[in-house]
Amino acid sequence: MTNYIGKSVKRVEDKRFITGQGNYTDDIKIPNMVHAYIVRSPYAHAHVKNIDTAEALKVPGVVSILTGADIPEAIAGVPCGWQVDFKNGDTMKEPPHPLLVRGTVRHVGDGVAVVMAETKAIAKDAADLIDVDYDVLDAVADPKKAAEPGAPQVHPDCPGNLCFDWELGNPKEEVAAALASAHHVTELDFVNQRVVPNAMETRGVVAQYDTAYDKYTIWTSTQNPHLIRLLMCAFVLGIPEHKVRVVGPDVGGGFGSKIFHYAEEALLVWASKHIGRPIKWTCDRSEAFMTDAHGRDHNSNAKMGFDKDGKIVALQATTFANLGAYLSTFAPAVPTYLHGTLMQGLYTTPKVNVDVKAMFTHTNAVDAYRGAGRPEATYLLERLLDLAALEMDMDPAELRLKNFIPAFDGVEQPGYQTQVALQYDSGNYEPVLKRALEMVGYENFRKDQAAALSTNKILGIGFSTYIEACGIAPSAVVGALGARAGLFESAQVRVQPTGKVSVYTGSHSHGQGHETTFAQIVADKMGIALEDVEIIHGDSDSVAFGMGTYGSRSLAVGGSAIVKSIEKVLDKGAKVAAHLLEASVDDLDYAEGKWTVKGTDKSVSFGDVSLTAYVPHNYPEGLEPGLDFSSFYDPANFTYPFGAHIAIVEIDKETGATKLLRFIAVDDVGNVINPMIVDGQIHGGLAQGIGQAMHEGALYDDTGQLINGSYMDYCMPRADDFPSFEIDRTVTPCPHNPLGVKGAGEAGCIGSTPAVVNAVVDALWKAGYKVKDIPMPMTPERVWTAMQG
Amino acid sequence: MKNKISVNVNGKQYEGEVEGRELLVNFLREHLSLTGTHIGCDTSSCGACTIHLNGHAVKSCTVLAVQADGAEVTTVEGLATNGELHPIQEGFKEEHGLQCGFCTPGMMMTAVDLLKSNANPTEHEIRDALEGNFCRCTGYHNIVKSIQYAAKKMNGATA
Numbered sequence: 001m002t003n004y005i006g007k008s009v010k011r012v013e014d015k016r017f018i019t020g021q022g023n024y025t026d027d028i029k030i031p032n033m034v035h036a037y038i039v040r041s042p043y044a045h046a047h048v049k050n051i052d053t054a055e056a057l058k059v060p061g062v063v064s065i066l067t068g069a070d071i072p073e074a075i076a077g078v079p080c081g082w083q084v085d086f087k088n089g090d091t092m093k094e095p096p097h098p099l100l101v102r103g104t105v106r107h108v109g110d111g112v113a114v115v116m117a118e119t120k121a122i123a124k125d126a127a128d129l130i131d132v133d134y135d136v137l138d139a140v141a142d143p144k145k146a147a148e149p150g151a152p153q154v155h156p157d158c159p160g161n162l163c164f165d166w167e168l169g170n171p172k173e174e175v176a177a178a179l180a181s182a183h184h185v186t187e188l189d190f191v192n193q194r195v196v197p198n199a200m201e202t203r204g205v206v207a208q209y210d211t212a213y214d215k216y217t218i219w220t221s222t223q224n225p226h227l228i229r230l231l232m233c234a235f236v237l238g239i240p241e242h243k244v245r246v247v248g249p250d251v252g253g254g255f256g257s258k259i260f261h262y263a264e265e266a267l268l269v270w271a272s273k274h275i276g277r278p279i280k281w282t283c284d285r286s287e288a289f290m291t292d293a294h295g296r297d298h299n300s301n302a303k304m305g306f307d308k309d310g311k312i313v314a315l316q317a318t319t320f321a322n323l324g325a326y327l328s329t330f331a332p333a334v335p336t337y338l339h340g341t342l343m344q345g346l347y348t349t350p351k352v353n354v355d356v357k358a359m360f361t362h363t364n365a366v367d368a369y370r371g372a373g374r375p376e377a378t379y380l381l382e383r384l385l386d387l388a389a390l391e392m393d394m395d396p397a398e399l400r401l402k403n404f405i406p407a408f409d410g411v412e413q414p415g416y417q418t419q420v421a422l423q424y425d426s427g428n429y430e431p432v433l434k435r436a437l438e439m440v441g442y443e444n445f446r447k448d449q450a451a452a453l454s455t456n457k458i459l460g461i462g463f464s465t466y467i468e469a470c471g472i473a474p475s476a477v478v479g480a481l482g483a484r485a486g487l488f489e490s491a492q493v494r495v496q497p498t499g500k501v502s503v504y505t506g507s508h509s510h511g512q513g514h515e516t517t518f519a520q521i522v523a524d525k526m527g528i529a530l531e532d533v534e535i536i537h538g539d540s541d542s543v544a545f546g547m548g549t550y551g552s553r554s555l556a557v558g559g560s561a562i563v564k565s566i567e568k569v570l571d572k573g574a575k576v577a578a579h580l581l582e583a584s585v586d587d588l589d590y591a592e593g594k595w596t597v598k599g600t601d602k603s604v605s606f607g608d609v610s611l612t613a614y615v616p617h618n619y620p621e622g623l624e625p626g627l628d629f630s631s632f633y634d635p636a637n638f639t640y641p642f643g644a645h646i647a648i649v650e651i652d653k654e655t656g657a658t659k660l661l662r663f664i665a666v667d668d669v670g671n672v673i674n675p676m677i678v679d680g681q682i683h684g685g686l687a688q689g690i691g692q693a694m695h696e697g698a699l700y701d702d703t704g705q706l707i708n709g710s711y712m713d714y715c716m717p718r719a720d721d722f723p724s725f726e727i728d729r730t731v732t733p734c735p736h737n738p739l740g741v742k743g744a745g746e747a748g749c750i751g752s753t754p755a756v757v758n759a760v761v762d763a764l765w766k767a768g769y770k771v772k773d774i775p776m777p778m779t780p781e782r783v784w785t786a787m788q789g
Numbered sequence: 790m791k792n793k794i795s796v797n798v799n800g801k802q803y804e805g806e807v808e809g810r811e812l813l814v815n816f817l818r819e820h821l822s823l824t825g826t827h828i829g830c831d832t833s834s835c836g837a838c839t840i841h842l843n844g845h846a847v848k849s850c851t852v853l854a855v856q857a858d859g860a861e862v863t864t865v866e867g868l869a870t871n872g873e874l875h876p877i878q879e880g881f882k883e884e885h886g887l888q889c890g891f892c893t894p895g896m897m898m899t900a901v902d903l904l905k906s907n908a909n910p911t912e913h914e915i916r917d918a919l920e921g922n923f924c925r926c927t928g929y930h931n932i933v934k935s936i937q938y939a940a941k942k943m944n945g946a947t948a
């Protein structure tokens with residue numbers, strides 16, 4: 001049977017995980033391996049006057065201790081992968097990010113020294129004995145405060161702590177004029193708070209240098225093995241790429257935080273040769289809180305103007321984006337090309353302007369976290385819309401329906417050109433909202449809400465209709481936007497002599513289920529059994545090249561590359577089949593794993609053709625033996641999934657405690673290969689988006705101290721914080737990739753956050769508390785305080 | 790100072806020498822190479838390290854190896870019998886209860902303990918029992934369904 005696409009095929013990869021046989025980085029053991037522990041700064045900003053390692057070196061079992069001064073000058077710092085220049089054309093500020101600090105620490109957790117010992121316990125014991133003499137300096141953690149005159153400076157040559165400023169859309173004056181003549185303007189100051197990705201597997205690295213081959217191998221908990229190799233070899237260590245093998249083994253979640261090249265990777269690779277032994281470093285959770293690139297942290301003001309019928313006439317958004325102390329790999333792209341470009345939303349808004357200031361602060365780096373920029377844009381738009389509906393006494397669903405871009409399929413009707421650079425591929429927005437309203441039972445809910453007003457538990461409903469740009473994306477476009485790498489994907493389809501198929505993809509799974517979804521595509525398109533397909537990923541020595549997994553790009557870009565290679569295999573296979581069948585290629589049909597001469601029962605199987613390709617005794621003249629093709633796929637555009645999310649909350653008026661009663665999500669992610677896996681992606685995204693609204697938030701105090709950097713202090717969402725989610729889909733295929741898919745990894749996280757906050761504001765507003773905003777996370781205390789006026 | 794311990798893990802007796810401060814999870818992962826039990830935190834919060842100690846779910850990062858001397862331990866590697874998956878393992882596969890799989894061993898060990906004391910838990914009781922186990926991938930939705938699947942199957946089998 002070869003009908004896998006569209007079916008909830010159970011996951012191939014599950015067996016090893018449910019039997020405890022997953023192979024995560026910390027599970028890897030190499031003979032003679034030492035364990036590394038990194039001494040990190042407890043201060044946000046300080047001069048390091050002296051590092052005394054004498055006592056630590058005496059601890060039995062300590063092999064080596066290295067500080068920044070031990071690292072050769074020729075080794076560069078961690079590079080940034082995007083360059084977004086100033087409005088006036090000046091080059092983005094890109095201060096150095098050394099592997100271990102030299103002279104100055106710039107955030108809590110900045111690496112000061114690395115201890116390598118026979119066990120991790122010994123390394124930690126020794127680290128305790130290292131005496132670092134700090135001269136503590138003033139620090140700044142808030143991006144808006146960092147822009148104030150006289151604020152402590154993070155880097156000496158970045159005046160005003162400004163990394164770059166940036167603007168997109170219609171001229172500001174035009175937007176201001178439209179706002180000035182608007183019938184109503186809704187304005188809000190937003191804090192989109194900093195969150196910590198918290199993949200359940202912390203980052204880890206094992207590095208080994210092989211003297212016999214003069215070659216390094218590094219196993220790292222990454223979403224992006226080939227890019228890590230490129231950045232580390234070409235920009236940091238100056239080692240030829242073919243002398244480094246990067247493996248991303250089983251990876252326990254990433255959510256963006258494992259896209260980036262981190263200092264520990266290059267540090268361990270270099271040190272493994274320097275000390276002549278393999279090294280393992282596994283990040284402790286509290287260390288992860290300090291050093292895994294964080295997400296969000298925008299401070300914005302936005303104004304949305306409406307005419308008297310409720311049509312949006314203009315949007316002005318102004319954002320201070322916190323990038324932290326050093327530029328992480330994608331950091332400059334997040335508040336700009338992944339944020340500003342989404343400010344059109346699903347709406348026909350004729351005038352849009354986005355203004356962004358990207359700030360350095362004495363905090364850990366901020367970079368892409370599930371959704372990356374798009375959640376922040378969606379938060380701003382969707383909060384404004386629900387608030388405007390309350391202010392204008394209009395229905396929030398009606399208000400959206402009035403402003404939606406009319407349906408377009410991108411084939412018959414052209415794509416939709418926004419005011420902010422992007423051209424949407426295909427969209428049909430009304431049906432997702434209408435389906436969500438139907439699922440929620442909108443009219444009945446409003447009745448229940450009115451009835452609840454006389455009780456202590458008030459009810460609220462919140463909406464969010466979002467769009468995102470996924471499948472990131474065409475290399476030429478991202479290049480023009482400042483990316484220093486391409487964003488295509490590669491795939492090799494290697495048919496074995498017996499007709500079994502090995503597929504090498506540059507995409508990387510850390511929970512997404514590539515080994516199943518990709519195999520479904522291959523099995524279907526080739527007409528063979530799923531069991532006959534193997535998906536290989538994550539090893540730079542076996543996979544030609546790859547751009548990794550993020551931005552919901554695996555299927556749209558990586559899957560499409562596989563389709564291209566399959567087509568090549570089948571084209572060549574047809575030539576072999578035609579020869580064997582003594583027919584012409586044009587007379588053959590391929591279906592169910594065999595080529596058949598049209599109108600006859602003469603056929604030859606895929607297996608026989610494969611064998612013939614490798615045992616080419618009776619073979620077409622001039623045709624090369626073998627059946628093995630590679631492709632690189634560079635898409636024509638981003639893909640644009642969209643959806644409608646609705647939250648229903650209940651608030652205890654006496655305590656402010658808020659309970660999420662229901663969450664409805666109707667998403668359109670284009671065609672779906674495995675509905676079970678797509679549903680799972682949506683669920684997980686929802687939990688993270690709702691988590692930000694209700695529970696999570698990294699807190700830095702005024703001295704730059706991270707004050708909730710552990711699971712005792714940072715509120716991770718738990719099973720009993722959620723109801724079962726109610727989800728559904730519509731399908732608007734992507735017109736420009738061969739699978740018609742758009743990507744599902746981030747949708748849940750992008751749409752959900754504003755829906756929940758809107759629901760709380762709605763509950764309060766309907767109960768007579770005209771509160772415009774509750775800062776996230778909406779703790780009982782904050783909700784209660786809002787009700788006190 | 791090293792302490793001698795003897796622990797029965799997944800039906801096999803192991804002898805070992807451990808430091809007094811050494812955690813049981815470390816003993817399992819480093820001494821016995823049973824790496825199915827994971828470490829997700831340093832504050833006894835996440836549940837990734839959950840195992841059974843004398844038949845009850847405990848966080849093995851919160852038990853000293855010496856405390857397990859003479860005890861019986863079951864880890865995720867001991868859930869299946871003779872290659873046949875435990876109903877909870879089957880449930881996680883059938884209901885897509887895992888994505889990255891990192892929290893999964895701990896989740897399953899907690900769930901098995903729950904089903905021992907409550908063969909027919911409600912959704913609320915399941916969510917309550919998972920309080921001490923974090924999952925960042927699944928939003929817990931399908932984990933609940935996986936446990937319901939196992940409950941059904943186990944009840945069917947014993948009825």
Ligand code: FES
Nearest residue numbers: 829834835836850
């Ligand atoms: S590792 Fe034991 S609870 Fe987190």
Ligand code: FES
Nearest residue numbers: 888892924925926
């Ligand atoms: S499946 Fe990844 S943390 Fe639960």
